[in-house]
Amino acid sequence: MPTDRSIRLAFVLAGLxxxxxxxxxxxxxxxxxxxxxxxxxPVLNIVHVLNRGAAFSFLHDAGGWQRAFxxxxxxxxxxxxxxxxxxxxxxxxxxxxxxxxxxxxLANMIDRILRGAVxxxxxxxxxxxxxxxxxxxxIGITIGAALLVFHELxxxxxxxxxxx
Numbered sequence: 001m002p003t004d005r006s007i008r009l010a011f012v013l014a015g016l017x018x019x020x021x022x023x024x025x026x027x028x029x030x031x032x033x034x035x036x037x038x039x040x041x042p043v044l045n046i047v048h049v050l051n052r053g054a055a056f057s058f059l060h061d062a063g064g065w066q067r068a069f070x071x072x073x074x075x076x077x078x079x080x081x082x083x084x085x086x087x088x089x090x091x092x093x094x095x096x097x098x099x100x101x102x103x104x105x106l107a108n109m110i111d112r113i114l115r116g117a118v119x120x121x122x123x124x125x126x127x128x129x130x131x132x133x134x135x136x137x138x139i140g141i142t143i144g145a146a147l148l149v150f151h152e153l154x155x156x157x158x159x160x161x162x163x164x
Contacts (some may be wrong), residue, residue: 010099019105074109100144
């Protein structure tokens with residue numbers, strides 16, 4: 001069983017993402033009426049919206065079956081991520097990426113279980129053009145995925161230079 005400190009770090013990061021996400025969502029629910037929108041910066045609004053779908057509101061209007069579907073996907077993905085974090089041949093950078101994704105997946109899964117949908121509250125826009133609203137869990141997933149992609153690309157370049 002691996003005892004690498006990066007395993008603990010990955011799980012701590014996952015826990016921090018869950019805690020930060022749940023705290024910010026609780027604050028939004030407590031302080032803003034559903035549907036409210038408050039300009040905070042010229043390119044950033046704080047909003048209170050519910051996403052019953054997945055990324056970019058995919059399947060948000062599917063009739064309700066998608067809640068159980070997305071909970072199941074998050075549960076299976078979380079088990080997979082835990083296995084990947086604990087694998088002895090997983091690098092520290094990969095573990096950190098997996099931990100960030102795990103935290104985001106768990107936080108959004110908890111939201112679906114408790115609320116039936118995910119609370120999104122960050123609205124980035126440029127004039128009338130808005131990016132779909134998101135939350136801290138989504139940030140964790142995005143940064144974790146970007147870290148994994150960067151790690152793979154950097155590894156591919158190193159392998160090409162060695163074999164080249």
